[in-house]
Amino acid sequence: xxxxxxxxxxxxxxxxxxxxxxxxxxxxxxxxxxxxxxxxxxxxxxxxxxxxxxxxxxxxxxxxxxxxxxxxxxxxxxxxxxxxxxxxxxxxxxxxxxxxxxxxxxxxxxxxxxxxxxxxxxxxxxxxxxxxxxxxxxxxxxxxxxxxxxxxxxxxxxxxxxxxxxxxxxxxxxxxxxxxxxxxxxxxxxxxxxxxxxxxxxxxxxxxxxxxxxxxxxxxxxxxxxxxxxxxxxxxxxxxxxxxxxxxxxxxxxxxxxxxxxxxxxxxxxxxxxxxxxxxxxxxxxxxxxxxxxxxxxxxxxxxxxxxxxxxxxxxxxxxxxxxxxxxxxxxxxxxxxxxxxxxxxxxxxxxxxxxxxxxxxxxxxxxxxxxxxxxxxxxxxxxxxxxxxxxxxxxxxxxxxxxxxxxxxxxxxxxxxxxxxxxxxxxxxxxxxxxxxxxxxxxxxxxxxxxxxxxxxxxxxxxxxxxxxxxxxxxxxxxxxxxxxxxxxxxxxxxxxxxxxxxxxxxxxxxxxxxxxxxxxxxxxxxxxxxxxxxxxxxxxxxxxxxxxxxxxxxxxxxxxxxxxxxxxxxx
Amino acid sequence: xxxxxxxxxxxxxxxxxxxxxxxxxxxxxxxxxxxxxxxxxxxxxxxxxxxxxxxxxxxxxxxxxxxxxxxxxxxxxxxxxxxxxxxxxxxxxxxxxxxxxxxxxxxxxxxxxxxxxxxxxxxxxxxxxxxxxxxxxx
Numbered sequence: 001x002x003x004x005x006x007x008x009x010x011x012x013x014x015x016x017x018x019x020x021x022x023x024x025x026x027x028x029x030x031x032x033x034x035x036x037x038x039x040x041x042x043x044x045x046x047x048x049x050x051x052x053x054x055x056x057x058x059x060x061x062x063x064x065x066x067x068x069x070x071x072x073x074x075x076x077x078x079x080x081x082x083x084x085x086x087x088x089x090x091x092x093x094x095x096x097x098x099x100x101x102x103x104x105x106x107x108x109x110x111x112x113x114x115x116x117x118x119x120x121x122x123x124x125x126x127x128x129x130x131x132x133x134x135x136x137x138x139x140x141x142x143x144x145x146x147x148x149x150x151x152x153x154x155x156x157x158x159x160x161x162x163x164x165x166x167x168x169x170x171x172x173x174x175x176x177x178x179x180x181x182x183x184x185x186x187x188x189x190x191x192x193x194x195x196x197x198x199x200x201x202x203x204x205x206x207x208x209x210x211x212x213x214x215x216x217x218x219x220x221x222x223x224x225x226x227x228x229x230x231x232x233x234x235x236x237x238x239x240x241x242x243x244x245x246x247x248x249x250x251x252x253x254x255x256x257x258x259x260x261x262x263x264x265x266x267x268x269x270x271x272x273x274x275x276x277x278x279x280x281x282x283x284x285x286x287x288x289x290x291x292x293x294x295x296x297x298x299x300x301x302x303x304x305x306x307x308x309x310x311x312x313x314x315x316x317x318x319x320x321x322x323x324x325x326x327x328x329x330x331x332x333x334x335x336x337x338x339x340x341x342x343x344x345x346x347x348x349x350x351x352x353x354x355x356x357x358x359x360x361x362x363x364x365x366x367x368x369x370x371x372x373x374x375x376x377x378x379x380x381x382x383x384x385x386x387x388x389x390x391x392x393x394x395x396x397x398x399x400x401x402x403x404x405x406x407x408x409x410x411x412x413x414x415x416x417x418x419x420x421x422x423x424x425x426x427x428x429x430x431x432x433x434x435x436x437x438x439x440x441x442x443x444x445x446x447x448x449x450x451x452x453x454x455x456x457x458x459x460x461x462x463x464x465x466x467x468x469x470x471x472x473x474x475x476x477x478x479x480x481x482x483x484x485x486x487x488x489x490x491x492x493x494x495x496x497x498x499x500x501x502x503x504x505x506x507x508x509x510x511x512x513x514x515x516x517x518x519x520x521x522x523x524x525x526x527x528x529x530x531x532x533x534x535x536x537x538x539x540x541x542x543x544x545x546x547x548x549x550x551x552x553x554x555x556x557x558x559x560x561x562x563x564x565x566x567x568x569x570x571x572x573x
Numbered sequence: 574x575x576x577x578x579x580x581x582x583x584x585x586x587x588x589x590x591x592x593x594x595x596x597x598x599x600x601x602x603x604x605x606x607x608x609x610x611x612x613x614x615x616x617x618x619x620x621x622x623x624x625x626x627x628x629x630x631x632x633x634x635x636x637x638x639x640x641x642x643x644x645x646x647x648x649x650x651x652x653x654x655x656x657x658x659x660x661x662x663x664x665x666x667x668x669x670x671x672x673x674x675x676x677x678x679x680x681x682x683x684x685x686x687x688x689x690x691x692x693x694x695x696x697x698x699x700x701x702x703x704x705x706x707x708x709x710x711x
Contacts, residue, residue, distance in 0.1 A: 132589065132590035132591055132641055132643075133590060135590070136590045136617070138590070144590065144619070145590075146646060147589070147643040147645070147646025147647060147650075148589055148590055148591075148641055148642075148643045148646075151641060151642035151643055152591070152641050152642050216592075220592055220593075221592025221593075221594060221616050221617075222590075222592050260595070261593075261594075261595050262595050262599075348595075350690075351690065351691055352689050352690040352691050353691055385670060385690045385691075386670065386672060387642070387670065387672060388642070461595075461598045461599075461602070464595050464598065464599055465598075465599055465602050468599050468603070468694065471693075472693045472694060472695065478691070481691045482693075497672075498642065500645075569615050569616055569617075571613060571614075571615035573585075573597075573598045573601045573602060573611075573613045
């Protein structure tokens, strides 16, 4: 019944409706009492009836678990505030989610070949995995990089490496996501400069840089600068992108790593959105109009084992974000209210034992991501607890998405689980818990103080420990690990290993590059950058100058560190 | 327990640039719950920093968590530095994403047992207790 029709009802008609509803509810309650009796009388399995996050789940959900009258406001319709049912009006009927497999290893040349392979096999976007030295802002030839060059991702130390990475891949056509945070602003500038070399201007760039430093301090731990200057750089990027690269997402506010580090679903949801609101507050405090940058804020969530809880989490995330942006931060553009997200299946759920079973885990998680309404998806490869994935394992992971998208039928209708007593209750419950956790964050002084005094880190570690205890006691079944273990001893999966020769080659390339470039130009651009760091000037154009002059990652980092200092971790366990 | 005159002292260490510390923190808490004295280094330690902490804290065991794939560089380097520092009786053990054949290769080079994903913490605790008991008898 629409609002207008309701307004037109007479008093008598309304009373009749209310009585009708009361009778229905009384009948339902009587039926439920019978059910309860039957339920209590029957023995139950000796099992944990909780989600992996430790949430109690009731045996049955009914319409008594929520007030359906709230649905118009709490659910709305897809593509409209508060976006619970999906960020777009047509969802997968217009465009399926982007199949985006995270990849990178060895040098830019090898990874470039892998990208071309993935694009040839139907992948629709790229996602760059950098090696640890790059993630921490070290060049491949820095002493701290020894043994780690190209091992866990691709080594990118300069513009030349970035150009090689995308050689033959048109950056105005392919959207590229880059997982980089501590030195994100530097790698972003390498990327913009590499696009320039292809004659692609920044306004044509589509893609995302992760650039979410808060969750690095909380969970993932690849940082460079302390929180305040790091946040300044992020706001600089918001401002620069809104003027120069309007189709590019300058941040992907990420719960993935928070969850993988041990957080529960509610903690992942709450920490991520609270971090998101922190960025919004910082940008507004710098004088940016919320509607100039908020439409390009993007998100990234984990999709873990508990099917319904994960679906509810994505739905709750959209609603909390929309309400916060409109009500609290005064955003007027609906684009600023709309939460768009990438999702990845949960790496932490993969097992080394009976690794082929991971294909099945990934498939269920991927389905939860689709039912939760994700905009893009990475499905993990079955062998990732053992090493970097082989081509075969990556292909199966990609095929899993294609089976889901084209065979399962889940893409035919939008938000098919809406109205489910259970899913709607869970969505409400997760929203409520997230708001409670926001209040706890405020009570510890906010996000940055919570990081500095270890509140986030300790809370995540405590949740990780609780899950470990459940697994070790055997209460939480992990197939092939603590139950059904016959056949777990033998692992016969080919794994990809990185030849130590890769490091030597990359170091040699860097030596060539250093010899070739204009040393005076390097010094001049670095000095200008250091000077800009001391002022309120936006540093992006300065870093772009450094990138074009072929300054290396570590040189640029160092020039900034002179002013910003380096982050020191508070150690807790 | 006969060896409880002095608690077993363990340095839990995260070498290299990798920030994945869920495992390191879980194992550190489990060791502490098991009655070991635990020192956790924090992240991003060089082999030199780890060995210097091990010597300074006079530990019995160094337990390293390596998920970055750099284990073939980091374990031998820490082992060599421990030997150089005269800490030849310190057990170097650990865990992470380490393929079986690499585990065997490292064990052949004097590194203790290494544990892969999904290992219960009790298994690592039992291993360290047995090692300490054997050392006491020797």
